[in-house]
Amino acid sequence: MISADVDDTLAYLRALERRGGNGRDVMAEALTGTLAGRLAVVSSFGAESAVLLALVAEIAPATPVLFLETRKHFPETLAYRDGLAAYLGLTDVRDVAPAPAELRRRDPGGELWQFDPDACCALRKVEPLEQVLLPFDGWITGRKRFQAATRARLPFVEAETGRLKLNPLADWDAVAVRQEFERRQLPRHPLVAAGYRSIGCAVCTRAVGVGEDSRAGRWSGSAKVECGIHQVPAPA
Template sequence: MNVMREEDILTGGSMSLEEATDRVASLMSRYGNLQGAALIEPMVHEEFNGKITMTSSFGTEAAALLALVAEVDANLPIIFLDTRKLFGETHTYREQLVDQLGLTNIKIMRPDENKLKADDPDGMLFASDVAKCCYLRKVEPLQRALTGYDAWLTGRKRFHGGERDALPAIETAGTRIKINPLAGYKPEDIDDIFEHRALPRHPLQAEGFLSIGCMPCTDRVDPGTTDVRAGRWAGQDKTECGIHYII
């Protein structure tokens, strides 16, 4: 497995806001009715060849998109944000999936140590300013990781609800383009991918975790809970970490 260092990450510019908006309109007219591997393949090999990456949390549903991507191009760069607050089980699961799927280009991005020392010296920022904690540990590292790319694949889905209800297959992300191959998938579609490809489940899923992020902000949910993200920032007026708002 090729785990790239931050200093090895590609540099370069991306599109203007106007160019990104026009490109999305063009792509939606040609590919907007596609999903899954049928959408991934032309994005990776034709439209953004060499200029596209993928983000993955290696959470409870992550293996579904990772498996589809691996079948299209196992060397596609995959960004994994190691916030320094993740469950140990997530790291173990990542290694398991990388080996099983033959993924060869994992880019592990971590928070800037100097910024952590300045703004979160005791590692407890999540308790006083959860938005800033997410920014330091996820948003800013992803901004660095996306340098040099014009597009990125995400595993977001409409059935997660909230701000994802009307998620398009292709959208602008500031000066980049975001592709959501699983936007229209249902829970049973995700289950089918796991079953037909014999994919392992995240070890914490059996313990009641439906969506898994950082340890301090991820909780178990009651049996029968249908809101997939109910355990994320439970009891707070927050449903997203912020990485899908970056420009």
């Protein structure tokens, strides 16, 4: 059940979007309005993450930034997380890790990803995020419509499981992202130069080829397209 103040903010932000407000406007209103201090950013510190995090740092640098530390990341991602946070002046980056007892019980050999990737994502991403989001009234993502067919109708503002959910970069395309990196002189994730356009856990991510969907390297060879922290809309 969504609370009254979250419901009011949701209605206000949707009205702002209908009047032509862009994603940054919507996010700024959410971060500085009645829900100030009650929202978090969830970031993978991946290929495009710096753009959203730079906008957040401009508006409210003390906003909690939640990083899902799955224990399966590329070392480059962990180094990039620390360096980018310092570069942007983000003051509250939090690692969100799976419970050690659950790892020992459900994935003692660390090989769950090989035969049940959905269960691995549930253990290492979905369940830890559900727990850490409990104190928050909403969260902010860096998802964009151009990234995959499952995101083609992504709105700026959603309500999901009783929380506000913002996608302020939903209407950005690859050109806009590149131009913002250049304009702000943002550091790139080191794996981008090696062909990684969407970066998740090292065991489930590969570089993509020319003409491939930017997320084609995630869970390559399987029907899996999302880790589970985002609900995939039903086909229209």
